[in-house]
Amino acid sequence: MNRPAAPWLRLGWRNLGRNSRRTVLTAGGLALGYCSVVVMTGLGRGMVAEMIGNGTGVLSGQLQVHSRDYLPERSVHETIGGRDGADVEGLVEAVAADPAVIAAAPRVYGGGLVSGGDQTVAAGLIGIDPKREANVSLIMRTGEAGRHPSGEANELWIGQEMARQLSVEPGDELVVVAPAADGSLGNDLFTVVGVFRSGLAEIDGTIAFLPYQSLQRLIALSSDRVHEIAARIEDAWEAPAAQSRLVASLSVSFGGAKVEDWTAFQPEMVQYARLFESFEWVLLVIVFVLAVFGVANTMLMATFERRREFAVLRALGATPGVVLKSVLWESVVLGAASLALGAAVTLPLLVWWHEAPPDVSWLYGDFTMAGGLVRPVLRVEYPFGMMVFAAFALFVTAIGAALLPAVRAGRVRPADALQD
Amino acid sequence: MKQVTMEPSETAATAVSGAPAVRTDDVWKVFEHDGIVVEAVRGVSLAIEPRDFVVLAGPSGSGKTTLLNMIGGLTRATRGQIWIDGRDITDLPERELARWRLERVGFVFQAYNLLPVLTALENAEFTMLLRGIPEDERRKRVESLFAEIGIAGLEDRRPSKLSGGQQQRVAVARAVVGRPALVLADEPTANLDSQTSSELIDLMARLNQEHGTTFVFATHDTELMRRAQRFIRLVDGQVVEDERRR
Known part of the structure; x- marks a missing residue:
């Protein structure tokens, strides 16, 4: 018999398996959110890298030495x-x-x-x-x-x-x-x-x-x-x-020589890079705020259907906090499953688009950005920091979205719910 | 049959010496909904002794379940006081009440109410899990009890793979495995056929006699009424008959 160390994780995992279609849809939504944030960030960074690489590499160089x-x-x-x-x-x-x-x-x-x-x-x-x-x-x-x-x-x-x-x-x-x-x-x-x-x-x-x-x-x-x-x-x-x-x-x-790097003589590129960086955070917030509503809706339905079970838990001696905790553990498992799914989709996509970026120049030709030539290829840079932060955001989303349903589950009145 | 090893701190013997297992004093429960007031329990005063095997009978709507729920701390009395093992639970804070239920009361429900995602063994050990009893100890006690009540070998089955009688035995195991002073059973045989029902009553009577657990039933089951040591009839929320058989 499989006996995982943490009974609450086991309970959460099994509860998620009760309505596998709903769980897959919810986890899929979170995974898609993770994937979109990471890939969009990678694409943005790839574009910025391309811009900086070309903007500095075509002619100016990354370092220049002049008379003072x-x-x-x-x-x-x-x-x-x-x-x-x-x-x-x-x-x-x-x-x-x-x-x-x-x-x-x-x-x-x-x-x-x-x-x-x-x-x-x-x-x-x-x-x-x-x-x-x-x-x-x-x-x-x-x-x-x-x-x-x-x-x-x-x-x-x-x-x-x-x-x-x-x-x-x-x-x-x-x-x-x-x-x-x-x-x-x-x-x-x-x-x-x-x-x-x-x-x-x-x-x-x-x-x-x-x-x-x-x-x-x-x-x-x-x-x-x-x-x-x-x-x-x-x-x-x-x-x-x-x-x-x-x-x-x-x-x-x-x-008498003065050495400057490209951030000094092409400051507009630094500003573009910063702009893209701020866009990453806006994207992260938008995606996961939207995800919160989806997950919360699912968790509310799931917990409402199990009012009687929460009443049984309460009757057996579980405090409202224990019931709340059991729902939150479930959301942790959902978050972990979503992250696993998201990573399984995202990582190969990142590697593919990093190693063999699709060329979409057939769609539109080269363009310039902040003085740098940008080739229309979907090349991504590996956004390692964002991959970790988006994973954290995914967990915060899953747990945050489960808070209200968890509180409501903890407040179930056992006598009333058992008679429903 | 194997005998369950009881730890001194968890046996019914820990009840306050000389105190009734249950005592209610002029307990009322009044429901109000959309301006309609229903007096479900009206001034019930009774005392149930430790090791008792008591049936609360009466027609539907007589207040049996409501009284049982108040004794178990699942709902609060509108008026009056309730003592369990000599402890006044009437105004216990929610957390303390939950803790008290966990340690002192077992519940058996008509619809079994096993958690469907847990195996029989996991369901039975659940209250011990909440109490923080180590896994090895939990498993040992449950397996021993399962052997005693005739469901050994079913430990790994989910409720959906058990018959009604087997599910209710698991529910009884869940109720008694933590050695509560009091087991409250609401229509425990209502969903069972007569033979299974009779076997379940035998089981609970044996647990009552061998372990000294106090049982209080709310039931319509004539067999269970016949086997009760004490018979209390409720009508319209009031005790109209209270008979001790032996």
């Missing part, structure tokens, strides 16, 4: 390096040496006009080291045609939209005019060697990449001066810790 006064004006004169400045190569190596940093690369920034035939567009000019940049920026993987610029040649890698506006393709030549650091107006002829498509309209239409040495020449910067060192970190949320480490380590040898 470079931001926010982005003056062409505020550089790292130069005659009295830091050793740029040494600084790149120091940044790359942080355990969280995957790669680091130097950049030079400029702005100007790019002309081809009768067409001219304003362009942000980003001078890169193509080989090192390929390990830092995801945008380097978005080539649509041609190739990356190479060496120190006057080669341009432009966005698809800019190419469309200028009616050019790889092999065509463009004239680039840009204000230089010495007050002159730099201009030169560049060859388009490739076209990229990031999916972000503001990048594809306004940015042109070129070897940083060629941009230094164009805007009259000496070859030992750059504006930025960008670094890639696999988990964007580790960037603040890496930033702290680098601030401490670089202050000794590179005192």
Whole structure:
């Protein structure tokens, strides 16, 4: 004979089995609530992760090092390096040496006009080291045609939209005019060697990449001066810790450099992440408040049908508190069964959607959020904290919903109920 | 037959020395519903001695069950006082009354009222569970009692798998296994055929004689009336006949 340790749990379990259809429906409702909260949270976090991953990974990087006064004006004169400045190569190596940093690369920034035939567009000019940049920026993987610029040649890698506006393709030549650091107006002829498509309209239409040495020449910067060192970190949320480490380590040898992580230079993404986080709690409350009414209704019916049994318990010497407790134990068992069912459905779904997220781009194309490109795939992140909290909320719901029925069961008048 | 081992603290002998098992003094029960007042019990005063085997008889609506419920503390008297084992239970707080019922009173109902989700053994041991008696002790006592009352082997059956007579024996076991001073039985044989009914009466009479448990029945059963040591007839809520047979 099966004799579980806790008689009240056993009693609760058996009572739930008396109307198995009703129990399955109730537990199913709670399980569905658990599943929806956890999966929706996972989807939201997946979307935020995608947004942050792309928003920081496409171009900006998760860490940036600048001259202390470079931001926010982005003056062409505020550089790292130069005659009295830091050793740029040494600084790149120091940044790359942080355990969280995957790669680091130097950049030079400029702005100007790019002309081809009768067409001219304003362009942000980003001078890169193509080989090192390929390990830092995801945008380097978005080539649509041609190739990356190479060496120190006057080669341009432009966005698809800019190419469309200028009616050019790889092999065509463009004239680039840009204000230089010495007050002159730099201009030169560049060859388009490739076209990229990031999916972000503001990048594809306004940015042109070129070897940083060629941009230094164009805007009259000496070859030992750059504006930025960008670094890639696999988990964007580790960037603040890496930033702290680098601030401490670089202050000794590179005192003029300022290290910032993406939460400082892309604060809108942090705000979006916080917004999603608050939405998770709203969802949790809505789902389980609705569940309370469903469970309470079921428990009220179940306890009303058993008034006579509660009267017998009272007649046998059970206090109202004992009767109340017996109903609450039943709700604990219901909660446990619901959680088991919910977990059995939720966990495989989470693993599936994490490992092989369904692509719904057929429904709608890529979209941007807080400056980050978001792919329409239902990828979930594992919301471990929410899984635990939702389980707790499920139990609170089951027990909370049973409180009123339990109190009413405890108040049954034995003599009256036994004569019904 | 096996004899149930009784612990001194749980036998009927713990009743207050010299006090009646039950004493009622001018007990009234008045129900009022939608302005209609019904006097179910009207000024009943009686004393039932320990080890008694008493029948409350009378037509339907005479107040038998109501009086039984008041004696058992399931409902409170509108007026008057009730002592059980010398203790005044009239105004006991609900928790104390429940505790007192648990330790001192056993109930047997007409409809058996076994909990359907529990086995026969679990039903019988339920009051001991409430009293916090260890599981091994509970099982030992129930199995011994089941053997004594002829339902050994039925321990693991649910009530739905038992006959009416077997269910009522389990109900009797549940009532007496905790060694109460008093067992109150409301129409215990009403749902049983005559042979089963007779066997059940034999069983309760034997428990009364061997264990000294006081039994008070509310019944229409002529066989049970015939076997009673004391016969009390109620009509319209009042005692109209009180006869001690031996």
